[in-house]
Amino acid sequence: MDSAIQLIVFLGLTALVGYLTYRKCAEAGPRGEGAKDYFLAGGGLSWVFIAGSITLTNLSTDQLVGMNGNQMALLALWELCGFVGLIILAKVFVPIYYKYNCTTTTELLERRYNSKHIRATVGTLFLLGNIFIYLPAMLYGGALFMQTMFNVEIGLMPIAIMFAVVGSAYAIFGGLRAVAVSDTFSGVGLLLMAVLIVYLSLNAIDFDFSGIPEERLTLIGGPDSPIPWPTLLTGMLFIQIYYWSTNQTITQRAMAAENVKEAQKGVLAAACIRILIVPAIVIIPGIVSYKLYGDIGDQAYGRIVGDLLPSYLSGAFAAVMAAAVLTSFNSVLNSSAALYVCDIHQKYFNPEPNVKRLNNVVSISFVLIAILLVPAFATADSLINLLQQLNGLLSMPILSAFITGLMFRNVRAESVILSVVFGTALYGYFTFGTAPFGLHFIHLMAITLIACVVFALAVNRIVFKNKAVFVAFKKDQNDELKTATESN
Template sequence: MSQVVMSGGTGGSLIQIAICLGVTAVIGLVTWLTIRREKHDGSRKDVYLAGGKLSWLFVAGAITLTNLSTDQLVGMNGNQMLLLAWWEISGFIGLLILAFVFVPIYYRSGVTTVTELLEQRYGGGGIRTLVSALFLFGMVLIYLPAGLYSGALFLKTAGIDLPLLVLAGFLGVVAAAYTMAGGLRAVAVMETYAGIGVLAIAVLIVVLALNAVDWDIARGVPAERLTMVGGADSPIPFHTLFTGMIFIQIYYWSTNQPITQKAMAAPNVREAQKGVLAAAVVRILIIPAIVVIPGVVAYQLFGDIDDAAYGRLVGAVLPPWLSGIFAAAIAAAVIAHTAAVMNAAVGLYAVDFHEKFVAKVESHWRLSSIVTVLLTISSIALVPVFASAKSIINLLQQLNGLSSMPILSAFAVGLLFTGVESRAAIIGVLWGFAFYAAYTFIALPLGAVTLHYIDMMVVTLVTSILAALAFNRFVLGGRATFAPRSAFAQRVAGAG
């Protein structure tokens, strides 16, 4: 991976570090002033769902910044092509589905984690435990270390010339402090305040970047980096927008604990929907431009430099004092994103594992602190693994397939069919995980399969559903009935 550092000299670097630390401290102070009067009872709802008191503004801010961390800014701009904007454009559809389909379901069911819904629907806890384990697998081994790595890489390439592990360690430790001190409430408030700064300066960077190339984004850039119609060998072939893309978005926005957790933390369904819809408006109007245009401009100015593109462009177009402020906003975004994933991971462990298999949780704050420390250590230790990836965003999307479609299959079968046992859903999930793993780690390296990974996600989803239904019928002797309306009525009745 190309890593070009624009430090601007020792003095510039020191200025950026000082401003970064100062603004980070201010964001922390404002967050504390906002939440200091809130009372805590140590319950799972208090720690993991902010006591059900998040207003629509903080729901929108938290959802936006949980997604828009350096994974997106660094990773998508690192591809240095406009095509990657489709991830964000299609995300608008995913948020609409969350608002109008899944939010009412979660609130009627009264759940803390999305996995609790699976147990309610199937009447057995095995599928809940398995899916929760897969979520934790992704958070611990993928999302947390990848977020710290991309954040550290941005800070380094933007001018803060310190070792990656030092920067990642700083981000991880501060994120852990937020998770332990304020739970989801503190995380959501910080995400909102940091998000306002990130979005404002990110839009300014787009304007300054275009101005740096006289608003001619096409000069000297190959056509394949400017097109929105991807070829067969591109990261997003055009036909995949109509195959796997929509299912990836449904999984990410509607069944993914770090995202849905924010939507479940409002006082009621209406407030939650307002927050999700506000996040959708931001997603479609602002996000696509800020995650692709700087990368293409960086190609004009510096050539093909992969994930170093965004940080180097920021170092080139912003003055040191303003790049220091942006570095602080990005640092706050990474901290908030990491804290959000940590809080979700701790919640899954506490509710789905500790309470079920270890002992009753007397204080979720204490348990959260212990698990958060362990997650912080493991996340920082795994940062070097991601440094060898050519494109972090493409790597993340490919790895997501290991769990995303198998998990979505469990929700699809549970919400669309009646008469399916938990054991059948487990078989479907295990099949999908093994099937996609064989494709990723065996078939692709050997050249035995050329199907794009987005297309393969559809195949994984469909075969996982079929495996669950077949096992339910031919092994367990059950009879599944396609009855989405009946299933919805049962969910409402089960919620009391």
């Protein structure tokens, strides 16, 4: 009987989100057929939906399962530093993207370097990360959670395929508007249920953390911890700038508002959610699960939810968790299609394609690749640590292209393209070869970033005989940004 009720609640809430999304999108009127209509919702997102979509795009099972799977407080540092990253997005990058009327973040690079090739290069790197890292990781994390929570005999692949099919439907048929609206509706339910899990977890141990090793409760990581405290002074800030300010999946929402002020309101609202709610929901259940069950890794969140949540609410929780998987998956899928269509196809194959048809074809292709890669993530010891480590292959070389373009003038695009390739190879050597002096991968990210910028400037000077001009913080540039903000 309980199983039947759980299933009915699950299907009912999932259908309700779909219906509310359909109604809200219908109120907005017919959608156009251009790239901005599909990928920026025609510039019609309000700050509420920007905040909701940014929050739930980031907060999926790879966060809830992966961070709680570490079963230590230290992982909250990712979220606390994420607050800083969102502030930088709102105050620094949003005005720049609106100034250049960007559809993708990589369009900024094309404008700054006057080259479509640098845009295509970085867009391709974003695509590789989305297709080979983020999409399959989301499917795996969602499938593992459902399998653990309900203790079912169904394999990971059938559950992952279900998520892939349903999630891609939003991105393919509804575009960014449907994605953002469903994110927001689902996000309200997810945050409420996640906070309830925090309370139930604390209540299960009578709010008593005694017996839990000190290293699992501290926010000051030692040399052998997942986040040694000195990394907060090196690569951590750069990781946050990359993820929140240049990553197409996140910034696409901020670029879909009517103007700069509306976009900034949405980003700042997401920052408030990030600092006030998210740290607790991604660490406390995991720490409590260590006291209750011991070191059980990525199974921690699903098990504690299954054990502590009343049966009459488990169907509701399954629905919001499924929504989190679906919305994060369709967000990354939609941004991936935008990168391919705008950065590659329109630039090299057809400047005026049938966006609807092309979006459908590339989205389905990306989904099939992601499904095939799900088993590879099942072999990881820690999902979140694996994601952060792999992310370094692309994040710092990409960020270096933005930093060089914004801080310097008279830099050839070719030198930056070479520096991006150099940085990917360098970090790959650090990660899969020998890390110098045994440095943590977050330190290595900072080293990679600096090396990329220096490499680009050196190649620009030595090979192309150009002298870069430092322009960051100069009055004329600040005036340009101020004018762009006021005009929007």
